[in-house]
């Protein structure tokens with residue numbers, strides 16, 4: 342049974358001030374389902390949690406849908422309670438925290454420490470907000486499978502779906518400037534061929550220091566390993582709205598060190614030129 346109809350009801354209600362949740366299914370695949378739009382007042386982030394026995398929303402871990410209205414974003418997350426620090430850990434290999442993709446501090450959003458399983462960008466003009474019931478079903482099933490793995494003591498989840506592309510990390514940046522929604526890398530993210538094109542166009546050397554993983558670690562092992570930095574004009578304070586990613590101008594290959602340095606300061610991403618000017622001659626590869 343797909344969960345989509347419950348989810349759509351939830352998203353519809355999230356557009357209103359109605360806080361009642363009595364009408365929702367109480368159970369899904371053996372897990373108890375908790376829905377919340379807030380207690381006395383409308384919460385900033387309404388959620389649907391799938392909670393196993395002995396786990397609690399206030400103390401535990403659980404798969405959870407979180408709705409970030411401002412971003413038109415629904416996140417299916419490896420949820421972690423915030424009231425109490427849970428004893429169990431998800432044990433993910435390459436976790437991506439929600440606070441890494443959303444400026445939770447700025448909007449004092451909750452659940453920043455929970456891990457992203459998948460994000461769904463919602464389109465209010467499309468049927469079911471553009472959500473695909475099959476995908477929702479598959480995603481929910483696999484995160485619940487992970488959940489059972491963790492609960493049964495097999496703590497390390499071997500195949501975290503988030504890490505399919507460990508080799509070439511994609512930038513994920515979402516921000517809000519004024520009232521405009523800014524999502525700079527959706528198209529890149531939805532379009533893996535953009536990555537390929539970027540690498541073909543820019544080459545696989547770090548644009549800042551010239552490091553070449555293939556050269557350094559051998560073609561057999563190191564080849565094709567490079568990160569992709571997404572230049573997002575938002576950081577330069579421009580007014581920017583959602584737009585297509587141009588792999589020639591927006592995506593730049595950088596090594597892991599330089600990439601970290603570009604993002605070292607939380608609210609300011611350095612420009613490629615700036616970081617290159619800071620880099621000592623000694624560390625420049627030819």
Ligand SMILES: [Zn+2]
Nearest residue numbers: 547550596599
């Ligand atoms: Zn570099």
Ligand SMILES: [Zn+2]
Nearest residue numbers: 512570571603
């Ligand atoms: Zn970057």
